[in-house]
Each structure stands twice: as structure tokens, then as C-alpha cells.
Amino acid sequence: MSETSAVPTASLRARAEIDLGALRANVRALRARAEGAGVMAVVKSDGYGHGAVPCARAALAAGAAWLGTATAEEALALRAAGLPGRILCWLWVPGGPWRQAIEADIDVSLSGTWALREVTAAAREAGRVARVQLKADTGLGRNGCQPGENWAALVTAALRAEAEGLVRVTGLWSHFACADEPGHPSVAAQLGRFREMVAYAEDQGVRPEVRHIANSPATLTLSDSHFDLVRTGIALYGISPSPELGTPADLGLRPVMTLSASLALVKHVPGGHGVSYGHHYVTPGPTTLGLVPVGYADGIPRHASGTGPVLVDGKWRTVAGRVAMDQFVVDLGGDEPPAGAQAVLFGPGDRGEPTAEDWAKASGTIAYEIVTRIGTRVPRVYVNGQEPG
Incomplete structure (x- = not known):
């Protein structure tokens, strides 16, 4: 047993017990559901409140292939703690710590050409190739590049930067809006749009290591969305993404x-x-x-x-x-x-x-x-x- 508090008596008032054995079992269950796709363990927001570093270590020990965070600071903290392997972070603003992420061998997500300009400048400064993933907005309406001319421009610019030896396009990805609502029409629409946007990028010459769109609910219910990698967040911690999908026990998960x-x-x-x-x-x-x-x-x-x-x-x-x-x-x-x-x-x-x-x-x-x-x-x-x- 280990404790995060510096005050020995703090757990007498309250405690959040984190069962890392349950987390490892959840990773194994999710790997089985992924049917050959790799599993990304999403540990953003301090591992959904469970503790990012201990949970990341447990997830990797159970066979997770990637770690995922929202912010660069979260990803850099994992590296500082000695976490190995592939890490993707996806929520960037202008002036973010691009160079530090490149030097820490972190994959960074790009949703627009402004981000590509910043990451290529940082790659030049660092003298290293940046690992980048292009995010497509297939219908969620948050982060991600719009289809059509915007996507074409981002793909073209990324390939140009790749030819110059500044970036390596390692992934193409997107995120569902309503995968936790079985049968919602947006799910099929987004999946179709993702296939189209991936096909366009690959026709232009992008050769990604991974293509991914499945979040926890899609991992559990939509095998057609698994591609090369699934991103499991809440399910990793043994919580059902939605009561409509079933209880944790129904899904083979245990709350952590x-x-x-x-x-x-x-x-x-x-x-x-x-x-x-x-x-x-x-x-x-x-x-x-x-x-x-x-x-x-x-x-x-x-x-x-x-x-x-x-x-x-x-x-x-x-x-x-x-x-x-x-x-x-x-x-x-x-x-x-x-x-x-x-x-x-x-x-x-x-x-x-x-x-x-x-x-x-x-x-x-x-x-x-x-x-x-x-x-x-x-x-x-x-x-x-x-x-x-």
C-alpha cells in the first residue's frame, strides 16, 4: 500500500483507495474488446482523479500500448516520472511548450496550420523531428480540422514539413460526439467522414502509424471504429461511459x-x-x-x-x-x-x-x-x- 499524502494522519479523515489490480484487469478486458487494436490509456486530469503516474504505470504493465493526455504539461509530467513509450497530447494553444514536447519524444496533435507552423519552428530550434498527429473534426465541433479545403491544406502543409525532415506524421484521428448513445445517427456519420478524411490523407502520401477514433463507449460497442488504436478513458477506471451501455459489471469492468x-x-x-x-x-x-x-x-x-x-x-x-x-x-x-x-x-x-x-x-x-x-x-x-x- 502506498499513499500520496505527506501528512501521515490525512487518511484518517478521508481517503480515496485506488485499486491498481482492478485497473490492470480493466486494461486486459479492454484489450480483449479492442480485437487486435492497441489500447491507449488516457490519464488526463491526473488519471481522472485516480493519479496519473501510478495508473499509467499499471496500464502499461497490463499491456497498454500508448498513454494519452489532454495537455502538454500532463504529458511532460509523465516523462519526468520516467514513463516510457508513446504518449499523445492533444490540447494546444499558441505558444505552448512545443520544443519541450519534441525533446521528450511526445506525439503532438495538430488541428490547424497555425499549430503546424509553431511545431515546425520548434523542431528547427530543437534539431529534432517532431512526431505529429493530425486531428479531423468529423462532427464533434470541438478541436480538429474541418473537412474539405481546411483538411486538404493541413495535409499538404504537413507533408511538405515531413519532406523537409521537420515532422513525422504518426497518426490520423478524430473523436465521437455521441458514441455513448447507442444508435445515434451521428456515430455512423462521423465514422464515414473519418474514413473519407483518412483516405484522402493517405492518397496524398500520409503513412500514419496509427489511425484512431474510438473512445471508451466506441471501444465497448462499435468494433468497426477500432482501426489501429482505441483511446480508453473512463472505462480504464472501471466506470461505464453511460448507463445505457450497461453497468461496469455488464461490460466486464471494475471500478478502481x-x-x-x-x-x-x-x-x-x-x-x-x-x-x-x-x-x-x-x-x-x-x-x-x-x-x-x-x-x-x-x-x-x-x-x-x-x-x-x-x-x-x-x-x-x-x-x-x-x-x-x-x-x-x-x-x-x-x-x-x-x-x-x-x-x-x-x-x-x-x-x-x-x-x-x-x-x-x-x-x-x-x-x-x-x-x-x-x-x-x-x-x-x-x-x-x-x-x-
Whole structure:
């Protein structure tokens, strides 16, 4: 077991236990789903809140072929930690650390000719060939190059830079908008447009190492989208991309994070007692209240006030009143667990505890946000770091 906190007692208040054995098993399950395509383990946003470096190491040990990040800073941090192999980062702004990324042998994504100009200038300065991937906007409408004249111009300019020895075009890729909605017409439309844009680039002379469009939901449900590589983000951490696709267990995945806290106080109160700011909850009769010492500063959604589920003393409880910055209250209904008893906010669910999806429903959001928002005040405690045997 290892812990990220520098304060030895921090885990007594709260902890996010990260099961690296579950993560490795998820990678193996996703590799089987990928049917021969490589698996990119996406570890952006500090590994979706799980810890980028430990999760990246575990993913590579389980056979992930690539690592993926949003920002260059995230990718450079992986290299600084000694992570080997291929890393792609895709969210760039003008003036970004192109040279550092080139010198760290990181693949950089380009969505327009302005980015190509900056990366070629950095390649000249570094005296090294930049590894670049061209991103196509096939219909998501975020990052990526538009089809038609814009794509043609980017492909032409990239091939010219490649001929000059400044870049190597290593990939062609895109991203789905609605792959988590089975049968949505945009999925087939985007896949068709991606094939067309890849075919154009290859007809012009691009010879990519990898072509990729599949995110987690497409990896799990759309084999036609796998190409050479699939990019698995939320599924890597054992969370279903969408309830419509099934539970984690349905998909052969296991949630990696278990979030718990120690009760800071248990006390008796009379009926009619207001609880937390605004008195949005008033006890219906004499009862016991338990104080859970985590709040929205730790990433607990304030929108889950009055609805968030917690397992305490073997029973599901509900947040009573508002979630405050550092704490919230549950009505224990007369039960008297001792101070220090464990309150499990979410986990895999197989011990009766709520899941991240339960918190997402309670908060009107998605499970991605629930795990990603858990803050740095909550130490990550890593278990099953080594393969058994």
C-alpha cells in the first residue's frame, strides 16, 4: 500500500483507495474488446482523479500500448516520472511548450496550420523531428480540422514539413460526439467522414502509424471504429461511459476508486432540529446525526445536498441538508456507530456501498465528473500495486 499524502494522519479523515489490480484487469478486458487494436490509456486530469503516474504505470504493465493526455504539461509530467513509450497530447494553444514536447519524444496533435507552423519552428530550434498527429473534426465541433479545403491544406502543409525532415506524421484521428448513445445517427456519420478524411490523407502520401477514433463507449460497442488504436478513458477506471451501455459489471469492468471518510461525530438530537446551512433538512423526530468530514472543497457535489448516498454501519444513508465546504451530515435514524466509523461514499458496489454512478444520479451529472473532481485534500492510497505471485 502506498499513499500520496505527506501528512501521515490525512487518511484518517478521508481517503480515496485506488485499486491498481482492478485497473490492470480493466486494461486486459479492454484489450480483449479492442480485437487486435492497441489500447491507449488516457490519464488526463491526473488519471481522472485516480493519479496519473501510478495508473499509467499499471496500464502499461497490463499491456497498454500508448498513454494519452489532454495537455502538454500532463504529458511532460509523465516523462519526468520516467514513463516510457508513446504518449499523445492533444490540447494546444499558441505558444505552448512545443520544443519541450519534441525533446521528450511526445506525439503532438495538430488541428490547424497555425499549430503546424509553431511545431515546425520548434523542431528547427530543437534539431529534432517532431512526431505529429493530425486531428479531423468529423462532427464533434470541438478541436480538429474541418473537412474539405481546411483538411486538404493541413495535409499538404504537413507533408511538405515531413519532406523537409521537420515532422513525422504518426497518426490520423478524430473523436465521437455521441458514441455513448447507442444508435445515434451521428456515430455512423462521423465514422464515414473519418474514413473519407483518412483516405484522402493517405492518397496524398500520409503513412500514419496509427489511425484512431474510438473512445471508451466506441471501444465497448462499435468494433468497426477500432482501426489501429482505441483511446480508453473512463472505462480504464472501471466506470461505464453511460448507463445505457450497461453497468461496469455488464461490460466486464471494475471500478478502481473507493472513496470513504471517518465519522467525525455522532450525536443525539431532538425532533425539529435543523441540519446544516439553510435548515433545508429538519429532523422529523428524535434521531442521531453523523458528521462526515468531507465537503465540496474535497469534490463532494453540493448539488447532492439532500440526495447523496452514503453507506454507514451497513446501511445506506442520505446526505441530510446541504453539503458544506468541509463536511456534511447524515441522519442515522437512531443508530449509534462510534466516531471514527467508516462512511463509504462510493466504490465498486459489491459490499453494498453506493457507486460513482449513484452519486452522478443524485447530483444530476455523469460519473466522469464524480471521480475527476475529488480534490487533493483527499489522499490517494494505492493497493494491489504488484501482480500476485
